[in-house]
Amino acid sequence: MPSSPKLVLVILAVRDLSRAVAFYREVFDWLVLVEVPVYVEMEMPGGQRLGLYHHEGFARNTGLRAASPPEGHTAATELYFHTEDPVTTMDRLERAGARLLSPMSARPWGDEAAYFADPEGNVIVVARSAVSSRAPTTG
Numbered sequence: 001m002p003s004s005p006k007l008v009l010v011i012l013a014v015r016d017l018s019r020a021v022a023f024y025r026e027v028f029d030w031l032v033l034v035e036v037p038v039y040v041e042m043e044m045p046g047g048q049r050l051g052l053y054h055h056e057g058f059a060r061n062t063g064l065r066a067a068s069p070p071e072g073h074t075a076a077t078e079l080y081f082h083t084e085d086p087v088t089t090m091d092r093l094e095r096a097g098a099r100l101l102s103p104m105s106a107r108p109w110g111d112e113a114a115y116f117a118d119p120e121g122n123v124i125v126v127a128r129s130a131v132s133s134r135a136p137t138t139g
Contacts, residue, residue, distance in 0.1 A: 009041070011051035012077060013058040013066035014120045020052045023119055026096040027089070050079075069121040074101070078123040082111075086126045090114055098124060106130055 014020040021040045024030065030042035033049065038057030042050050059065045069075045083089050086104060093116050094100065101123065102115040113127035 009049045009051055011053050012122055013055050014052050015055055015068055017052060017054040019119055023096050027092045073121060074117050074123050075121045078125060080125040080127060082127055084128060086114065086128050089126045093124065
């Protein structure tokens, strides 16, 4: 039986490539693997990659122009990150210019999560498992 496809790369179409690259470098400090005038690709922990593609280059590949969220809206894209230290990541997001959408709170699926928007309107979630954030109990 053939193996299932594995997600290795997420690409976001962005209006301002240099601003988007500066934002993700400041927040996450990932290794840049590819850097050409219309596209930058970074390696995330675990081997996955995030690509930032200028809208015009993105449209050349797809044949369609990527939609941009109107001011005050978000893109229909969410990057969901688990971390044991959400406060540090949240601080880095805010310093880099992310807009807080929803503060850290317990979510019905079992995580504690905070929602932000990057400068392009993509949603970034910083989460930790509510189970791992509880102090161990003694019997």
